[in-house]
Amino acid sequence: HNKKGVIALLKATESLGKSLKLEQTLSLVMEQARDLMQADRSTLFLLCQDRNELWSKVATADGKNTIEIRIPANRGIAGYVASTGKPLNIPDAYKDDRFDPTTDKQTGYRTQSILCMPVFNSKNKLIGVTQLINKHQGYFTSSDQEFMRAFNIQAGIALENAQLFERVLIEKQYQQDILQSLTDAVISTDMQGRIVMINDAAIKFLGGPNRRKGSPDWKLWQSKLTGRYIWDIVPIENLQWRWQDSLATGTRHYMPEQTLKIGLYRAPQGDSESPSMVLAMPKWDDPNVYVPWNETPHTESSSTDYLSKYQVQEIERSLNLSVNPLLNPEGSVRGGLVVLEDMTREKRMKTAMYRYMTPRVADQVLALGEDTLMQGKKQEVTILFSDIRGYTNLTEHLGATEVVSLLNKYFETMVEAVFNHDGTLDKFIGDALMAVFGAPLPLPNHAWKAVKSALDMRSRLAKFNSNRSRHNQPEIRIGMGISSGEVVSGNIGSQKRMDYTVIGDGVNLSARLESVTKEYGCDIILSESTYNLCRDRIVVRELDQIRVKGKNEAVRIYELIGKTDLSLTDKRKRFLDLYQAGRNAYIKRDFNQALKYFTDALEIQPNDRPVKTHINRAKNYCDHPPDDSWDGVYTMTTK
Known part of the structure; x- marks a missing residue:
């Protein structure tokens, strides 16, 4: 047993x-x-x-x-x-x-x-x-x-x-998931320089197929590239030496503005209708000859494994390359990480465009071709201008580092509010920001998008200030002017420097309205054109009818209170009704009646600047009535 x-x-x-x-x-x-x-x-x-x-x-x-x-x-x-x-x-x-x-x-x-x-x-x-x-x-x-x-x-x-x-x-899968989520081409190697993992972006960069479920081509590329020396697949001068030094010394090597030449060859696959795409590299001693997968041919005398340059589609890639040592938790080197940053013209344009519009919009613009930006064209847009109130006074009490830190954090959250509503960041001017809605790609509801962006900025500023208060830092206030109209958009500048921007009356008016917010004590003012495009969706107060400096035409201006779903208190509704009644009487030259309405409104909101302004004007006209040509328009004397 x-x-x-x-x-x-x-x-x-x-x-x-x-x-x-x-x-x-x-x-x-x-x-x-x-x-x-x-x-x-x-x-x-x-x-x-x-x-x-x-x-x-x-x-x-x-x-x-x-x-x-x-x-x-x-x-x-x-x-x-x-x-x-x-x-x-x-x-x-x-x-x-x-x-x-x-x-x-x-x-x-x-x-x-x-x-x-x-x-x-x-x-x-x-x-x-x-x-x-x-x-x-x-x-x-x-x-x-x-x-x-x-x-x-x-x-x-x-x-x-x-x-x-x-x-x-699990750890390997986790690392693969991280690599696959990166947009740059990334290749990891073992201690000998053999490829362990190569992400989809790297395969695409080398001209390979997209990963589709069970794609035989993609699997072929994975199997052909994994286990190969990195310098055989990315044959860039000095890469092998740089890689060895990086792993030996633990330092990062950066190799900017490199050029990688590769060839793509469609290899017939027996009876298969779809040929397999093969990566080929120029032979080191003869650039007219390409070697599939850069593998050594079976025999030196055989030329059957070689391809002539006429058989392949030659591709030249511009890239910045970095070599980094991969460390384990104990801090010792366990392999290498090679990052290939695509610097081809399209990629450079895309990177530049990502700075002032969302990746989705940038990709759509590029899909229409570079001319979309280069050629000037007229477009109906809405412009949003915002500025920090009392910025000069604020900076006098802060050090240079604090000013830069404040602006960077402030702009970071405000630009998100622009991008979240399909806006394009036109420019920063000191502490001011200019955004365009409806260019370079047309937006059918550009005014509404701009209004939502402004309301988003308002709520973000409240959070921003609440955070500053917790750290005993002074709060900041901003003013925003929004106007809609026709502009000319395109790349404007000199040969050495060109920027995408928009020019036109709408731009000037929104900048003026942003300035007017100081005089009326409001944070967001809309022009009549913007108000008319989304009047059914917003709650406003018609502030005044003004003629801005440098313009003959009068415009009605509106304070943006919120969306129509905003619930107002009875007191607030009463205040707005009194203000509007006062405005109506004022326009009809009934200054005594206007004075009564405005005085009642002031009792509800004693610090309201537009009410105080209208009381002063009404009193003045009671004592000195205007002539018959008076049209109720107030002409601004400052920009």
Whole structure:
């Protein structure tokens, strides 16, 4: 019996090392233990320390699938063994208080004998429990217990290896996910310079196919490039030396403005209709000859593996290249990371455009061709101008570093408010910002987008100031002017420097309106043209009718209060009604009646500047009535 048992034990433990996959190892351990011990059932529970649970995977009744079961690490027979680390050999389960008969009652199965043993790893730490149920003949003996102890030692090693392998796979997948999420082309290498991982952006940069589910071409590129030396796939002068130095010294090497020449060859694939795209590199000693995958041909005299330059589509890439050492958590070098930054003309344009419009808009503009920006054209747009109030006074109390930090943080959040509503950042002028809605791509609802952007800026400023207050820093106030109209847009400037911008009356008016916010004590003022385009969606107060400096035409101006879903208090509604009634009487030259309305409004909001302004004007006209040519328009004397 003993000799048979030893042979069975050797056979069982030998098969444990055949798989590194955790689920397969779990299944193998249970199967071999059951056969070895002549038991009816076997279960291997693994200890999950984070949740203090024992878990296992068991087959469903049909045997086609597995289900995961979890029990508290201190419950039942298995829980006792997991908690104490001591084996349990129970001849009659129903005579042991630790046995839980619930499962038997549910399934109709009758548990009799149980042998439950701990499983330790190489550091003698408990990692699981094996449980054998119902020996075919009699109950489990002390000899069975010894055999299982020996078996569990090997099972512990197999499980530890499988768990380690699973962790490595998870980490590798995690690294791959990080690499794939990067927009730059990134290639990681081992300590010898062989490619370990190459992300989709790098394959695309080298002219390869996009990853589609199960794409044979993409898989071919992955298999052909993985394991190759990085300098064979990216044959740039001095890359090998730079890579070796980077890993030896732990320093980063930056190689700007490099040129990479590659060739793409459509290789016919037997009967397949779609040829496979092959990467080819110019031969180092003959640029007219290309080598597929840059692999050495089978024989030196053979020319069949070479391609002539006329067989390939030649591509030249401009790039900035950086070589970085990859460090492990302990700080020692474990490989290299090569980043290829595409600096081709289109990429440079895209990078520049991302500064003043969203990537989505930039991509749409580029899809229409460069001429979209280069050629001037007339467009209906809405312009938003914003400026920090009392900026000069504010900067006098701050150091240069604080001023730069303040502006950067302020512009960061304000530009987001522009981009979130499909706006284009036209320019920064000191502490001022100019945004365009409706150029370079037309926007049918440009005025509404600009209004939403302004309201977004208002709420962002409140959060920005709340954060500054917490740090005992002075709050800032801003003014915004918004106007809609026709402008000319395009790249404007000299040969040496050109910028995309818009010019026209709408631009000048929005800048003037932003300035007017100071006089009226409001944060957002709309022109009549903008108000008319979204009047059904917003709550406003008609402030005045003015003639801005440098313009003959009068414009009605409106204070933007909010969207129509804004709930106003009765007091606020009463105030706005009184103000409007005062304005109506004022325009009709009924200055005494206007004065009454404005005075009542002032009682509700004693600090309202437009009310005070109109009271002063009405009083003046009561004493000195205007002549017949008076049209109710106020002419601004300052810009």
